Amino acid sequence: MQLPSQLLENAVAEFAKLPGIGKKTALRLVLHLLKQEVDEVSHFGETISKMRKEVQFCKRCSNISDTQVCSICSNTTGRNQQLICVVENIRDVIAIESTQQYNGTYHVLGGIISPLDGVGPDQLNIETLISRVKEEETKELLFALNPNIQGDTTIYYIQRKLGQTNCKVTTIARGISFGGELEYADEMTLARSITNRLPIEQYVR
Amino acid sequence: MLQLQQISLVQFRNYIQQQFSFTEKVVGVCGLNGSGKTNLLDAIYYLGFTKSYFSRNDGQNVHHGMAGLRLQGQFLLNDEPHEIVSILRENNRKEFSLNGEEYKKFSEHIGRFPCVMIAPDDISMIIGGSEERRKFVDTILSQIDRNYLQHLIEYNKVLQQRNSLLKQAADQGNINEELLSVFNEQLSKNGEWIYAQRLFFMESFLVLVGQFYARIAGKDDQVFIVYESDLQKGKMLDLLLASRQKDSVLQRTTIGIHKDDLLIKMGESNFKNDASQGQRKSLLFALKLAEWQTLKTKKGFSPILLLDDVFEKLDEKRMHNLLKWVCTDDDGQVFITDTHPARLKQQLKEVGAGFQLIEL
Numbered sequence: 329m330q331l332p333s334q335l336l337e338n339a340v341a342e343f344a345k346l347p348g349i350g351k352k353t354a355l356r357l358v359l360h361l362l363k364q365e366v367d368e369v370s371h372f373g374e375t376i377s378k379m380r381k382e383v384q385f386c387k388r389c390s391n392i393s394d395t396q397v398c399s400i401c402s403n404t405t406g407r408n409q410q411l412i413c414v415v416e417n418i419r420d421v422i423a424i425e426s427t428q429q430y431n432g433t434y435h436v437l438g439g440i441i442s443p444l445d446g447v448g449p450d451q452l453n454i455e456t457l458i459s460r461v462k463e464e465e466t467k468e469l470l471f472a473l474n475p476n477i478q479g480d481t482t483i484y485y486i487q488r489k490l491g492q493t494n495c496k497v498t499t500i501a502r503g504i505s506f507g508g509e510l511e512y513a514d515e516m517t518l519a520r521s522i523t524n525r526l527p528i529e530q531y532v533r
Numbered sequence: 534m535l536q537l538q539q540i541s542l543v544q545f546r547n548y549i550q551q552q553f554s555f556t557e558k559v560v561g562v563c564g565l566n567g568s569g570k571t572n573l574l575d576a577i578y579y580l581g582f583t584k585s586y587f588s589r590n591d592g593q594n595v596h597h598g599m600a601g602l603r604l605q606g607q608f609l610l611n612d613e614p615h616e617i618v619s620i621l622r623e624n625n626r627k628e629f630s631l632n633g634e635e636y637k638k639f640s641e642h643i644g645r646f647p648c649v650m651i652a653p654d655d656i657s658m659i660i661g662g663s664e665e666r667r668k669f670v671d672t673i674l675s676q677i678d679r680n681y682l683q684h685l686i687e688y689n690k691v692l693q694q695r696n697s698l699l700k701q702a703a704d705q706g707n708i709n710e711e712l713l714s715v716f717n718e719q720l721s722k723n724g725e726w727i728y729a730q731r732l733f734f735m736e737s738f739l740v741l742v743g744q745f746y747a748r749i750a751g752k753d754d755q756v757f758i759v760y761e762s763d764l765q766k767g768k769m770l771d772l773l774l775a776s777r778q779k780d781s782v783l784q785r786t787t788i789g790i791h792k793d794d795l796l797i798k799m800g801e802s803n804f805k806n807d808a809s810q811g812q813r814k815s816l817l818f819a820l821k822l823a824e825w826q827t828l829k830t831k832k833g834f835s836p837i838l839l840l841d842d843v844f845e846k847l848d849e850k851r852m853h854n855l856l857k858w859v860c861t862d863d864d865g866q867v868f869i870t871d872t873h874p875a876r877l878k879q880q881l882k883e884v885g886a887g888f889q890l891i892e893l
Contacts, residue, residue, distance in 0.1 A: 441712065443697035449712055477690045477719070484715040514641065515679055 329355070336362075388460065390436040390453050391421055400433055408432045410467040414457065414486070416440050416474065424472060432470070435460065440473065441482045449485060458489050471499040534834045534864035535646065536609045537577060543603040544596040545579075546572040557889040559860045559867050561881055563874040564893030570870035573893075574650065574839040577868065580606045580617045581648040581837070583629050583639040591621050608646060611834065617646065640686075644676035647836035649825045651818065651843060658820070659813050660805055663794035670795070673824050674734060677831045681730055688723035691716055692786055699784045708781065721769040724790045728764040731793065735760040738823055745819035745826075748858075749851055754812060756804060759796045763788040814847055818855065825859075835865030844871050844880075853883060860886040 329351055331337045336358060343354035361369050385391070386398035389412075393399065400407055411432030415421055421434050437452045461469060469490075473479035487497055503521035504513050513521075537555055542548040547569045562570050578586045585594055595602045600623040608615045620628045629636045636642055658665045675682040695716040702708035739758050746756050763772055772788045773780075779787050797804035797816070804816070828836045838859055844852060859867055861884065871877040874892060881888040 443694050443701055443712075446701075448698075448701070449709060477687055478694075481691075481694065481712075481715055481719060484718065485712055488711050488715060514638065516683055519680075 331355075389434045390438060390456075391434055392418055406431065410464065411470065412457075412461070412466055412468070413470045413472050415472050420472060432468075437482070440478045441485055442478045449489075452482075454486060454489065457486065461490060461493065461495050466495045468496040468498060471497070473499075475502050534609075534611065535837060536866045537580075537606055537837060538609055539607040540573075540576060540580070541603075541605045542573075542576050544599045545576055545602045545604055546594060546596060548572065548576075549596055549599075553891060555866075555889065557887050558865065559881060559884075559886050559888035560869070561877045561888055561890045562868060562870045562893065563872065563877050563890065564870075565872060568893040570893060571652070571841050574652075574841050574868055574870060576604050577606070577837065578648055578650050578839060579604055579619060580608075581646045583619065583627075583636075583642050586650050586652065587654075591627060592625060595621065610646070615646075640675075640682050641679070643682065644679065644832075647676050647828045647832060648839055649821055649828070649836050650839040650841065651821045652841040653845065655817055655821070656813055659797065659808075659816055663792070666795045667791075667793055669820065669824075670731065670734070670793075673738075673827060674730060676828060677734075678730070681727070684723045684726050684730075688720065688727060688790070691719045691723065692789070692791060695720060696785045699780055699786070702781065703784045717770060717773045720786070720789065721773065724764065724769045727790050728762055728769070728793075731760065731762070731790070738827060741823040741826055742816075742819045745822045746816055749818050749822075749847075749855060750812070750815040751851070751854075755800045756812075756816060757798055759798065760793070761796050762790060762793045764790060811848070815851070818847070822855075822859075825865075829865070838865060838867045840867065840869045842870055842872075844873075844876065852880065856880060856884045860884045860888075 329340075331340065339358045339361075340351065340354045343349055343357050344351050346354075349357075361372070382394070384393050384396060386393040386396070386401055388397055388401045391398045391400065395402070401409075408431055412435050413424060413430060413432055414435050414437060415424070416437055416439060418436055421436060424430050424434075435453065435457050437454065437457070439447050439452050441447060441449055441452065460466070469486075471479075471483050471486075473482055483499065490497070501524070503517060503524065504510065510518065536558070539552065539554045541550075541552040543550050547567070553573070562573055564570050575586050579594075584591070602621045604617075604619045606617045608617065616632055618628075618630050622628070627639075629639055629642060631642065631645070658669055671681075671685060675685070695713070698708070698712060698716065739760065742758060743756065747753055763769075766772060769789065773786075776788045799808055799812070804812075808816070825836055825838055843855075847855065856869075859865065860881070869877065869881075874890065878890060881890075
């Protein structure tokens, strides 16, 4: 792509580094910015760089935060601080928060154990989780990891690392999705749903 | 019963666009070398297994110089019509659908429209390495029980992870023991399950192979097959612990059901080394027909039998016995290829079943 300005080219190259953005989309975005007032664009740039500079990761749960300890971890009245939900990444925190059904805290692992992809337990926030459970005398650890082999590996590993503890270890339910149709559910899921069936009084709530 | 009534091939190997209708239970396909006999059989197999029998990647199945392919088959299964469509898009994305419903997981299709292929290269199953024999057994069991395929996939995934951990540990000089034992447990759980399935299956299957061999060969060569597995020596978890040192040194998992094999004996000697060409072929047919028979018993209907170039492999008398047996089966559909139309016609006439001849 031939561009009339080196400055323009640099900006396009930067945008094109973002996920899902190609050269042409990048150019469109840059040209859009060029049409705007200088102040507005400065504000845009500052917002981004301020975000990157000042956002912190909660030292307790690794969630995104504006302070050293995130708003969920510091909310001792509305949140059950002795319940920890273990998730793979921050996107999962956002997904669970949107349900408005969970009132405990989180622990973001930052990935999942998979030596094939070069991710071992040392690359993840597992040590901090173990010490957190021991120090805080956590009552329950709820695993909300993807239901696949690597997810299982990670759960078993952490459970093993925890050793003997009074902390209850649970995992999110696996089965037929809400609003789904039995006919089209795959057999594994359906079989599991039948094995782990629920008493109605627990279901209708 | 299962019957293929019509198939249409678009840009599949040497076919640009062609349609075939099958009206009879026995279909003879003849034509010169390179006219596409094997490709036609493979197209049928493809619709049953979502992939080619000859394990090339999908790009290689596309007609030379073109992009994308489409296979469509009309099947009759227990008097109900079914339509299977497989499309490979120009960008190499594959779609597979049954009656207009696209599969999310191709593995769900396996076993619903079973077929058994016998091709000349299959002889490697007898003289080649153990992998071919495991693949043979896995193909049968996956078609009978969908859980089997699921366990096998999981086993292989954990196996890769464990091997990867062993490699990294060798590079770094220390290993995460807890993670290794998690993998050991995950591997054993699936491994023990698969072993139990294989063991149970082999019991009746191997007897069946012996019976078929005797029938095809017309005599008792004292051929017998033994199922061999590491897990016969003990629980997989214990075996993994015992081979811990060896695994670390070799940087891979040295015991497990991924090492299973079928040992073929003839009398006291090893079949692989001592059997004649004819004996090897007879055994190949016995294995495949036992597969066909097993699937038939489990499914309640006969799988489609695809015989590629079989006349080159057996003498006339054996061939006649075999054809008579498979063609006069009450409900099975059989496809047979040959280069000589006259010979094929003659053989099929002698068998006495209704047949149809397609010349390419």
